Structure formats: structure tokens, C-alpha cells
Amino acid sequence: MCQFCVKEQHPQRGTICLESGSYLKNYAGCKGCGKREPLKTFEMSTQEDNDGEELVTYKHICPSCEHLVAEHEYTFRVEGKYQEYMMTCLLCGTAADSISILPESPTENTSTF
Ligand SMILES: [Zn+2]
Numbered sequence: 036m037c038q039f040c041v042k043e044q045h046p047q048r049g050t051i052c053l054e055s056g057s058y059l060k061n062y063a064g065c066k067g068c069g070k071r072e073p074l075k076t077f078e079m080s081t082q083e084d085n086d087g088e089e090l091v092t093y094k095h096i097c098p099s100c101e102h103l104v105a106e107h108e109y110t111f112r113v114e115g116k117y118q119e120y121m122m123t124c125l126l127c128g129t130a131a132d133s134i135s136i137l138p139e140s141p142t143e144n145t146s147t148f
């Protein structure tokens with residue numbers, strides 16, 4: 036990870052979780068070669084563990100010199116009646132979101148969350 040290529044490290048993004056792409060507004064430019072080109076996604080991988088949690092990781096690299104700018108992590112899981120999303124990335128920032136699976140408010144027992 037490289038703090039010199041981003042304007043702000045780990046900016047707060049609220050509920051905007053990216054599972055692909057990059058937050059180019061926060062990209063200051065490559066300190067390795069001086070260019071500012073749309074970052075390349077590298078070594079993307081998706082893993083799913085036994086709890087059904089999905090983890091997506093990839094790297095943001097400079098397309099000209101392959102300098103590693105940031106490593107991106109995105110997780111998705113179902114927690115009770117909610118789908119929870121989380122993002123951590125030096126470039127894209129940190130965000131979390133949870134969306135109710137049910138369109139209406141549940142009438143049965145709700146777990147304390
Ligand atoms: Zn850099």
C-alpha cells in the first residue's frame with residue numbers, strides 16, 4: 036500500500052461500498068512514474084467461507100509501471116434479516132452498509148441489533 040499516491044488515506048465513504056472499480060477522485064497520481072491514468076484492477080479474488088461470508092480482494096495498480104497503489108477489500112454477508120456490506124481500501128476508503136432483506140418490517144422475534 037502506498038500513501039503517496041492518494042489524496043486522502045482511507046476516506047470515509049458512508050454507505051458506498053465498491054466491489055469493483057476504484058475511487059479515482061482520491062487518486063493523486065502515481066508517484067512511481069508520475070502519470071495519472073485509470074487504475075488497473077489486479078489479482079482479483081473472491082472467497083466464500085463456511086458462514087456464507089464473501090470476501091472480495093483486489094489490488095489497484097498503475098497501468099504504466101505496475102506500482103501498487105492500494106489493496107481493496109470488500110466483504111458481504113447475511114446477518115439475520117440484513118445484508119451487510121463492508122469496504123476497506125486506502126484509495127476507495129471505508130464504508131459499511133446494511134440492507135434489510137425483507138421489504139416490510141418483521142413481525143416475529145427480532146434479534147437485538
Ligand atoms: Zn505510490
Ligand SMILES: [Zn+2]
Pocket residue numbers: 065066067068069070097098099100101102
Ligand atoms: Zn506508475
Ligand SMILES: [Zn+2]
Pocket residue numbers: 056057058095105106107108124125126127128
Ligand atoms: Zn479500492
